[in-house]
Amino acid sequence: MAGDKSEQTKDLVLQTALGMLRTRGYAKTTMRAIAAEAGVSLGSAYYYFASKDELVLELYRESVLEQRAAANTALAGRKGLSDRLKVALHAGVQALNPYHHFGGAFIASALPPHTAVNPFGAASTQAREEAIAIFADVIDGTKIPAYLRSQLPELLWLAYMGIVLFWVYDHSEDQRRTHTLIDGAAALIAKLVALSRLPVVKPLVEEALALKARVQS
Amino acid sequence: MAGDKSEQTKDLVLQTALGMLRTRGYAKTTMRAIAAEAGVSLGSAYYYFASKDELVLELYRESVLEQRAAANTALAGRKGLSDRLKVALHAGVQALNPYHHFGGAFIASALPPHTAVNPFGAASTQAREEAIAIFADVIDGTKIPAYLRSQLPELLWLAYMGIVLFWVYDHSEDQRRTHTLIDGAAALIAKLVALSRLPVVKPLVEEALALKARVQS
């Protein structure tokens, strides 16, 4: 049937694009270059992918899977929220490392609300849920106050987005500053979660959760 | 002398660009359109401004001045951190309102590390300091624990950047959700600052400050 050949061509374009994005970076991965390398015409590439962003979105999706896989490996045998959070975050940004030379291009094409790659947008719902699941894995088996438990993965993901943003700008060698940030932030978050049982702190956390709910609707 | 005429032309291009950006938005404000409207050639526009981003940076700078002016007006007569923070933040995003239809374009051209408009980058140092000064104004005359005082403006600016990011994506009518977020966040921050005197909370805040310092170097 036609679907088969079509599917093959689409996949050829996609794999070519992903490969070029990884090896040559965002800027040099031109739609024309992708088409040429894949041996199809420019128009054909656009027949399967409406925009370059749509191809970058695929890369983003793959990177999230890589991040989660790396995090899960790193989580094995780790106990305690602080430790688990640390290793998951380190593994996450390490999985992102091949894309650091993208510089802002990744972020730039990711953040505009109308683009497909926007991590908060509809098109990346699936990837976002996958990313949030990383932090569901992280808190799995740790002791978290019940009133906080269900919301924590999403909150941790939000913090992770902040860390990734920091990472994008981090040009220190091997992104040392990002790793410093992760160690510190993980320890802080764990302590905050522990403190969230205390009568002085609990109302504050509850208020934050209520605000989050109010703001999302 | 030559500097005069040159300065005039540069200013003509700039003012034309700012006007068009405000009225027609980012996408429709083409370098060609700017040049045509200003009555100069395309090349001339580029002689004075190396990129479109550089012109957007000027708009960003102006917007920061507007934000600060609006915040200062709103701050008059307000007492208490929560209140002052609220009115300053509301005034800030309200001053940004004319640019909301920029959508992601503003952010997109602002966030890539290499571009001029990046609020964390070197090119916008001046604008960033101006923005941070807003929050120095906010805490002026309020009671803040001494160990926290000097770092607080920058921390509040960071929180504000988060709010602006939220605002970019906020398509609720009149950005109601952003204003809800501001009210809630301001109240929370004020409570957290108050709590930061307590022996249980203080070490955590101190740890956060230490991390911030460590990560910046």
Add this chain to the structure above:
DNA sequence: ACTCATATTTGAACACGTTCAAATATGAGG
């Protein structure tokens, strides 16, 4: 007034992402 180095201006040109009408291939129904 003249010279000439420098400042400014110009418009063509480039590569890019994207669109589109037209050409071609495909395959189900006869």
Add this chain to the structure above:
DNA sequence: CCTCATATTTGAACGTGTTCAAATATGAGT
């Protein structure tokens, strides 16, 4: 095998930001 609607492919074209060599204007030093 033929027909023809539909799926796919093509390459030219558009408008964009940006670059650049060439043309022109300017003004200080003589």
